[in-house]
Amino acid sequence: MKPATFEVSIAKLTYGGDGLGRHMGKVVFVPFSAPGDRLLVRAVEEKKNFVRARIVRIIEPGPGRSAPVCPYFEKCGxxxxxxxxxxxxxxxxxxxLEELLHHRFPETHGIPISMRACPRPYGYRSRARMQVRESEPKNVIGFFRCRSHAVEDVDQCPLFTSILNKALDALRRRVIEGTRFPQEVDLLASEEEDVWTGTAATGESEGKAITxxxxxxxxxxxAAAFFxxxxxxxxxxxxxVRSCTKGSGSGLALDLFAGVGLFTIPLAAEFSRVVAVESAPEASRLCAINSAGAGMNNIDPICADVLQYLESGEISPLPDLVVxxxxxxxxxxxxxxxxxxLKPRTIVYVSCDPQTLARDLSVVSPGDYRIDMVEGLDMFPQTYHFETVVRLTAGS
Structure with missing residues (x-):
């Protein structure tokens, strides 16, 4: 017997993507709902304090509803x-972001918290991880389905730049022809050079470098290094990030989880020495190449686990800044x-998950450091993900 249906009104969106409503004293999470929706829903999971439900019918749409542009929406995850x-x-x-920080860090009530919009809500994505599976009657390439490890076959993605969609098309042809690939394939595109790279381009795990x-x-x-x-x-x-470092001194800066040097190189123009710590060998190698290419001879790229580096006792002098x-x-x-x-004057934390951000910030604030700047950036339109930059300054 199917669970009974019930009506719910959606009050807001939550991190994770679901809309939130309330019914008979319980929180109700409903995927693909919008604030202001009045819905007929059916429970799919019921716990002591909350219910997960799916939409049976939209009784009255909220004012923010719009038509999705992608035919795979609600199937592709x-x-x-x-x-x-x-x-x-x-x-x-x-x-x-504001509700989370205000709840965990009351001192942020006096700090403006903004979210920068992306100028292009579609066609912005220049890299992607594709899922490849052998299947009948043909092999498939796409993304995981919602809350599943099954793969939704996708021929184009409206979030991709035009060059990345070209890369996907080329990869799709080879997959259908029967060329064997790993189950995960990273694609990377450069609009500036009109090129793309990755397994589809070279048949190798890393592919050539692009700019x-x-x-x-x-x-x-x-494609093997994060950017x-x-x-x-x-x-x-x-x-x-660069603007957050003003007034932090000019001695040593640590760039942790440095990747290919996105923040490292600008920091080198402001500080006498920058140590860039990155555990991925390919990214650390590229950080060294990029540092040399920028003419910066005051950067030390170190390929190491961040915690092991911090525990090594090799940091001297103590840093003015940690990014x-x-x-x-x-x-x-x-x-x-x-x-x-290490007692740096300033800590700049860049986060792609506000929940782990809050957990980590609670180690240093309130107390030793105060949060004095928060800015969000919508790096991922059409998804619930976003980036956050937080600056912490020594002294409570």
Missing amino acids: GCQWQHIGYERQVAAKRQI KKAGMFRYSVT QANDLMTEQLAEI LDPPRTGAGVEVMRRIKE
């Missing part, structure tokens, strides 16, 4: 918010404790 107008997406992300530009600097990047997926917003991200841009899992409590022990 790549997007969650194509059914919501872009201005409302940005407002929802700002609200999510990305952010501000005054150029960066060699391969931001939204070229339109990457320059803004780098500029925000960190960890993966979605965050830096971790031990890394934050070690950073606190």
Whole structure:
């Protein structure tokens, strides 16, 4: 017997993408809902304090609803918010960030929290990880389906730049022809050079390097090394981080989880020495190449685990500044404790997950450091993801 249906009104969007409503004292999470929706839903999971439900019928759409542009939307797991107008997406992300920080860090009530919109809500993505599977009657390439490890076959993606869609088309032809690939294939495109790279281009795991530009600097990047997926917003991200370092001194700066040097190279123009710590060998190698290409001889790229480096006792003198841009899992409590022990004047934390950001910030604030700047960037329109930059200054 199917669970009974019930009506629910959606109050807001949550991190994770679902809309949130309430019914009979319980929170109700509904995917692909929009604020202001009045819905008939059916429960698919019921816990003590919340219910997960799916839409049976939209009784009355909320004012922010819009028509999704992608035929795979709601099947492909790549997007969650194509059914919501872009201005409302940005407002929802700002609200999510603000509510989280205000709850965990009351001192942020006096700090303006903004969310920078992307100038191009579609056609912005210049890198992607594709899923490849052998199947009958033909092999498939695409993205994981919503809440599943099954692959939705996708021939084009409206989030991709035109060059990245060309790369996907070329890869798709080879997959269908029977060329064997790993189950995950990274694609990377450069609009500036009208080229793309990755397994589809070379048949190798890394592919050739292409050039990305952010501000005054150029960066060699391969599909095997992390670089931001939204070229339109990457320059803004780098500029925000650079502006956060003003007044932090001019001695040693640590760039942790440095990648190919997006923040490292601008820092080298402001500090006498920059140590760029990155655990991925390919990214660290490219950081060295990019540093030399920029004419910076005061950068020390170190290929090492960040925590092991911080525990090594090799940091001298103590840094004036620490910049960190960890993966979605965050830096971790031990890394934050070690950073606190170094007593830098300024910490700049770049995060792609506000929940792990809050966990990590709680190690140093309130107390030793105060949060004095927060800025969000919508690097990922049509999804619930966003980037956050937080500056912390020594002294409570």
